[in-house]
Amino acid sequence: xxxxxxxxxxxxxxxxxxxxxxxxxxxxxxxxxxxxxxxxxxxxxxxxxxxxxxxxxxxxxxxxxxxxxxxxxxxxxxxxxxxxxxxxxxxxxxxxxxxxxxxxxxxxxxxxxxxxxxxxxxxxxxxxxxxxxxxxxxxxxxxxxxxxxxxxxxxxxxxxxxxxxxxxxxxxxxxxxxxxxxxxxxxxxxxxxxxxxxxxxxxxxxxxxxxxxxxxxxxxxxxxxxxxxxxxxxxxxxxxxxxxxxxxxxxxxxxxxxx
Amino acid sequence: xxxxxxxxxxxxxxxxxxxxxxxxxxxxxxxxxxxxxxxxxxxxxxxxxxxxxxxxxxxxxxxxxxxxxxxxxxxxxxxxxxxxxxxxxxxxxxxxxxxxxxxxxxxxxxxxxxxxxxxxxxxxxxxxxxxxxxxxxxxxxxxxxxxxxxxxxxxxxxxxxxxxxxxxxxxxxxxxxxxxxxxxxxxxxxxxxxxxxxxxxxxxxxxxxxxxxxxxxxxxxxxxxxxxxxxxxxxxxxxxxxxxxxxxxxxxxxxxxxxxxxxxxxxxxxxxxxxxxxxxxxxxxxxxxxxxxxxxxxxxxxxxxxxxxxxxxxxxxxxxxxxxxxxxxxxxxxxxxxxxxxxxxxxxxxxxxxxxxxxxxxxxxxxxxxxxxxxxx
Numbered sequence: 001x002x003x004x005x006x007x008x009x010x011x012x013x014x015x016x017x018x019x020x021x022x023x024x025x026x027x028x029x030x031x032x033x034x035x036x037x038x039x040x041x042x043x044x045x046x047x048x049x050x051x052x053x054x055x056x057x058x059x060x061x062x063x064x065x066x067x068x069x070x071x072x073x074x075x076x077x078x079x080x081x082x083x084x085x086x087x088x089x090x091x092x093x094x095x096x097x098x099x100x101x102x103x104x105x106x107x108x109x110x111x112x113x114x115x116x117x118x119x120x121x122x123x124x125x126x127x128x129x130x131x132x133x134x135x136x137x138x139x140x141x142x143x144x145x146x147x148x149x150x151x152x153x154x155x156x157x158x159x160x161x162x163x164x165x166x167x168x169x170x171x172x173x174x175x176x177x178x179x180x181x182x183x184x185x186x187x188x189x190x191x192x193x194x195x196x197x198x199x200x201x202x203x204x205x206x207x208x209x210x211x212x213x214x215x216x217x218x219x220x221x222x223x224x225x226x227x228x229x230x231x232x233x234x235x236x237x238x239x240x241x242x243x244x245x246x247x248x249x250x251x252x253x254x255x256x257x258x259x
Numbered sequence: 260x261x262x263x264x265x266x267x268x269x270x271x272x273x274x275x276x277x278x279x280x281x282x283x284x285x286x287x288x289x290x291x292x293x294x295x296x297x298x299x300x301x302x303x304x305x306x307x308x309x310x311x312x313x314x315x316x317x318x319x320x321x322x323x324x325x326x327x328x329x330x331x332x333x334x335x336x337x338x339x340x341x342x343x344x345x346x347x348x349x350x351x352x353x354x355x356x357x358x359x360x361x362x363x364x365x366x367x368x369x370x371x372x373x374x375x376x377x378x379x380x381x382x383x384x385x386x387x388x389x390x391x392x393x394x395x396x397x398x399x400x401x402x403x404x405x406x407x408x409x410x411x412x413x414x415x416x417x418x419x420x421x422x423x424x425x426x427x428x429x430x431x432x433x434x435x436x437x438x439x440x441x442x443x444x445x446x447x448x449x450x451x452x453x454x455x456x457x458x459x460x461x462x463x464x465x466x467x468x469x470x471x472x473x474x475x476x477x478x479x480x481x482x483x484x485x486x487x488x489x490x491x492x493x494x495x496x497x498x499x500x501x502x503x504x505x506x507x508x509x510x511x512x513x514x515x516x517x518x519x520x521x522x523x524x525x526x527x528x529x530x531x532x533x534x535x536x537x538x539x540x541x542x543x544x545x546x547x548x549x550x551x552x553x554x555x556x557x558x559x560x561x562x563x564x565x566x567x568x569x570x571x572x573x574x575x576x577x578x579x580x581x582x583x584x585x586x587x588x589x590x591x592x593x594x595x596x597x598x599x600x601x602x603x604x605x606x607x608x609x610x611x612x613x614x615x616x617x618x619x620x621x622x623x624x625x626x627x628x629x630x631x632x633x634x635x636x
Contacts, residue, residue: 097600097601097602097603098601098602098603109284112284113284113285113287113288114287114288115287115288115291116288116291119287119291119320119324122323122327122359123319123320123323125358125359126319126323126355126358126359127319129357129358129359130319130354130358135359135361141600141601142600142601143599143600143601144600159319161284162283162284162318162319162320192350193350193351193354194318194319194351195347
């Protein structure tokens, strides 16, 4: 079976700050239309990897191809074209605090598309309803939203232009387990209806079990293990064992096997 | 664009639509126009079929516009059938079927005259509220000061020293420079205009009295309001935004005592010091210009200065300084605590803080002028 070309292809990536190397010759593929969960200890460089892929951090060495384009060698126009094809959910939501939820969602549309205000209003409300909010929530300012609602609005904004790739930085952190579960399910359904590729940095074991197709474990600046949950459970790497077979991971693993 | 997005054909009472191309976000503008055009044909048709077979790209924008099109006919009680949509896109259309069902909340229409009157009224009320907020802050600071005097060990000495370094010590170079230049300019203008009457010597009186009574302290107060007042507001504002002030309160600390009292006391102490330094620099600058431009030797300048000014002039300036520091501190801290969640509000309150404190400093200066005149100082 011939593999379709990956949505994101990272080869031999080195990223560091000062004399500290965070990512050390890292290779990673994200296949089209899959949900990849990236896990690792705090400080292992998960967020650094995400921020490097989207071009917020400079790299020292290596290549990153997103949808066939390498940002480092792309001109301004190709860069902007690529940036239109992905959506990013930042850890704290990063909503523009002086705009309402609806205006936040419309912001990328207004900048990139030539469409009427009516359609923009309808699309913003459609996106809000897709992420489980009501049209009334659209008029609220970010400071009036709860943590879970902020994440949902930020997700709606990330989805505003119907991206092909969605980057999620700890989407469930700071949410209660029920909201986190709902959010996982939301990501799963949206990914299925919209057929997008999802790159998710997470700490949440539950998310890995319920939402992710495949998991990549970062340790020592490299991907030390990747594959679906069963592969993770059989891994011999000490950190992977501690994570998936530990007190919290073990419980979920038993449930998974029992089911 | 190679392919037509939407073509229509009227067969008897049946409208047959054929869609093609990319029904995606980048084409949403053209697509909407096409959909609106076809919707215009609505009254002619009894039933409608939409063939989506020619579409090779489809996303939420396309799905919503298709939904909008079908709703157009279903709302009129007619039948609209969508055929030829690939299996995997049906979910998306299904999703769109549920959205935008309720009418969006209508923005209220208001009469522009009423609106401007309301804005005017709100402005007046806000002004009154501002005064109330400052009075409240003054009271809270007084209370905290009372508590600290009762229990001096609770006073934040480290924070005070740190603030003193920032507000007073680090401000010295810029204050020196600005007041030196102001003194020089006043002296030059004095000499230039008094020369016409042959009264160059009186320019020394002008510089001495003006600098010591008014300009020295006023320039320094305005500089400090712009430099330290704004930083107080921004600091406290961002602490408020990140809930640091709430955190302090829940740990049993009074934010006024921990954050605000040291800052305001530092301003009250720093302003007279800076005003003194500034006045000296201005006199020095004035003297230098008098010598180089007016030909008055330093000896004459100093002799004339001692004749022209008295301790009273110096006292008038110095007495005002701590009050100006208090006003700047109260305004800056009160505005800082009024910052709300957004970045915009931080900007607004910082602007307000600087504008209000400069305004109040000048008003205060005027009041002091009346006061000193009436007691003969």
